[in-house]
Amino acid sequence: MAVITFDRVGVRYPGAERPTLADVSFGLPEGDLCLVIGATGSGKSTLLGAINGLVPHFTGGTLSGQVLVDGRDTAHHRPRDLADVVGHVGQDPLRGFVTDTVEDEIAYGMEQLGIAGVAMRKRVEETLDLMGIADLRRRPLVELSGGQQQRVAIAAVLAAQPRILVLDEPTSALDPTAAQDVLAAITTLVHEVGLTVVLAEHRLERVMQAADSMLWLPGDGRVVHGAPEEVLAGASIAPPLAQLARIAGWPRVPLSVREARRRALAENLMPTAPARSPLAAEPVLLSARGVDVRYGDLVAVAGVDLDLAAGTVTSLLGRNGAGKSSLLWALQGALSCAGAIAVQGRDPRRLSAAEARRLVTLVPQTAADLLYLPTVGAECAQADAESAVEPGTTAGLLRGLGVQVPDDRDPRDTSEGQRLALVLAIQLAARPPVVLLDEPTRGLDYRAKAELRRIIAGLAAAGKAVLISTHDVEFAAAASRRTLLMADGELIADGPTAEVLTSSPAYAPQMAKVFAPLPVLTPDDVARGLA
Numbered sequence: 001m002a003v004i005t006f007d008r009v010g011v012r013y014p015g016a017e018r019p020t021l022a023d024v025s026f027g028l029p030e031g032d033l034c035l036v037i038g039a040t041g042s043g044k045s046t047l048l049g050a051i052n053g054l055v056p057h058f059t060g061g062t063l064s065g066q067v068l069v070d071g072r073d074t075a076h077h078r079p080r081d082l083a084d085v086v087g088h089v090g091q092d093p094l095r096g097f098v099t100d101t102v103e104d105e106i107a108y109g110m111e112q113l114g115i116a117g118v119a120m121r122k123r124v125e126e127t128l129d130l131m132g133i134a135d136l137r138r139r140p141l142v143e144l145s146g147g148q149q150q151r152v153a154i155a156a157v158l159a160a161q162p163r164i165l166v167l168d169e170p171t172s173a174l175d176p177t178a179a180q181d182v183l184a185a186i187t188t189l190v191h192e193v194g195l196t197v198v199l200a201e202h203r204l205e206r207v208m209q210a211a212d213s214m215l216w217l218p219g220d221g222r223v224v225h226g227a228p229e230e231v232l233a234g235a236s237i238a239p240p241l242a243q244l245a246r247i248a249g250w251p252r253v254p255l256s257v258r259e260a261r262r263r264a265l266a267e268n269l270m271p272t273a274p275a276r277s278p279l280a281a282e283p284v285l286l287s288a289r290g291v292d293v294r295y296g297d298l299v300a301v302a303g304v305d306l307d308l309a310a311g312t313v314t315s316l317l318g319r320n321g322a323g324k325s326s327l328l329w330a331l332q333g334a335l336s337c338a339g340a341i342a343v344q345g346r347d348p349r350r351l352s353a354a355e356a357r358r359l360v361t362l363v364p365q366t367a368a369d370l371l372y373l374p375t376v377g378a379e380c381a382q383a384d385a386e387s388a389v390e391p392g393t394t395a396g397l398l399r400g401l402g403v404q405v406p407d408d409r410d411p412r413d414t415s416e417g418q419r420l421a422l423v424l425a426i427q428l429a430a431r432p433p434v435v436l437l438d439e440p441t442r443g444l445d446y447r448a449k450a451e452l453r454r455i456i457a458g459l460a461a462a463g464k465a466v467l468i469s470t471h472d473v474e475f476a477a478a479a480s481r482r483t484l485l486m487a488d489g490e491l492i493a494d495g496p497t498a499e500v501l502t503s504s505p506a507y508a509p510q511m512a513k514v515f516a517p518l519p520v521l522t523p524d525d526v527a528r529g530l531a
Contacts (some may be wrong), residue, residue, distance in 0.1 A: 009021055009066065015060040020061075022222065037200075039447060063075060083109075133152060150173045167201075170182065173204060177319060208255050214226060233251065244511070250412075270526070271529025282311050290305065301323045304327060311464070346359060363423055380407075456479055481496065
């Protein structure tokens with residue numbers, strides 16, 4: 001018997017040209033891990049919201065058909081009426097927090113359900129250990145990194161022991177090792193406790209090997225339900241292993257590196273290694289020496305030396321809390337820090353915000369913090385005016401990212417990926433010589449990431465220096481020639497991307513694992529190597 005049933009479900013929002021969901025029917029059994037895939041804006045968050053009653057009770061719109069969750073009709077049960085059955089973690093954990101510290105946040109949901117104090121204390125301890133955040137128990141939530149906040153949000157939901165867990169981009173802010181740990185914990189609950197998980201994710205390479213079933217939203221209101229290897233074979237969403245299957249002519253998509261490697265070895269599928277020229281010496285646009293950032297007794301950045309040259313794209317990797325964001329904010333001039341920073345001979349810390357933005361600009365992790373006007377069109381027009389560029393420049397950059405958003409749409413009513421793309425377009429409109437991007441692929445689908453790579457390549461070709469802090473190793477492999485690895489506030493590795501990534505199992509992209517020891521990083525490398 002299905003624990004979640006959609007029966008001819010449709011969702012239409014006021015003013016929309018077409019329904020977000022149309023005549024959707026499927027059933028998910030207990031203990032199923034279902035992966036929801038689709039392009040940005042295709043309706044994934046709407047589908048997830050329909051499971052716990054957020055749609056339509058809080059989002060508005062018209063719901064037709066019937067959604068049954070553990071036998072309860074969500075049309076007649078609001079989210080609070082389903083809280084004992086469904087746990088939900090949204091795209092932005094910080095917006096969902098209601099307390100100040102990690103321990104209090106994990107306990108809060110259980111308090112609302114009336115769980116006894118002894119049982120509550122036991123569950124808090126178990127959940128802290130399960131999610132690997134016991135050392136954070138007394139930390140203020142606002143002081144945590146994005147990845148740490150993500151793990152706390154999941155822990156707060158798991159502590160209440162729901163039968164169904166709904167996750168919207170749960171690994172988007174996590175480093176590869178933390179993402180693997182979180183997914184392993186969730187998978188254990190699926191297999192051993194019978195937890196049902198519905199999970200929307202853009203980085204399919206991280207989660208698809210654990211999926212029992214898949215829901216693909218093509219973007220026209222339909223939902224395609226089936227086995228992951230079958231759905232991926234026909235879907236427009238193509239993670240690296242799906243691209244490899246198409247390159248090799250395999251009818252079924254391998255869901256794991258192990259399966260792909262075995263198939264490649266059986267067929268003697270060995271591409272030639274790509275030739276990569278050494279990193280060329282270019283004029284230095286940004287120079288930093290002895291950069292040191294401290295928050296009280298916490299050393300976030302410890303004496304970092306860094307040069308960024310014209311025409312280069314550099315990736316910055318490292319676990320959550322390694323100091324990557326603090327380093328970027330320091331380079332942008334927004335943090336008080338020790339050391340010397342110069343961008344084309346000027347220190348951004350000693351300039352006004354407008355002047356500093358024309359030298360070095362930063363797209364932060366929480367993109368919505370930079371959006372304050374009522375419509376997308378107004379944001380784009382304001383960016384054009386502040387950057388002194390031709391009207392329509394920012395809107396053109398937004399379209400170039402593959403994101404189509406009506407000019408009259410409120411930015412708060414867009415998806416996480418759409419907001420991120422809007423902020424990226426706004427920041428790029430100033431055309432600064434140095435561009436800093438903090439987790440720019442968070443919430444972006446594969447097509448949008450390909451467009452982002454094209455834009456970044458264009459920035460480099462125009463002589464700009466681009467530094468990308470990211471947990472997306474697939475994006476780093478495809479977008480950058482140089483990679484930095486950061487740990488405990490220090491840079492511990494600096495070299496060509498192919499060398500840095502292939503020397504680390506934690507940060508190696510999937511193609512490098514499939515074809516090891518060949519220094520192959522991306523499906524494009526494989527295609528060229530086989531040609």
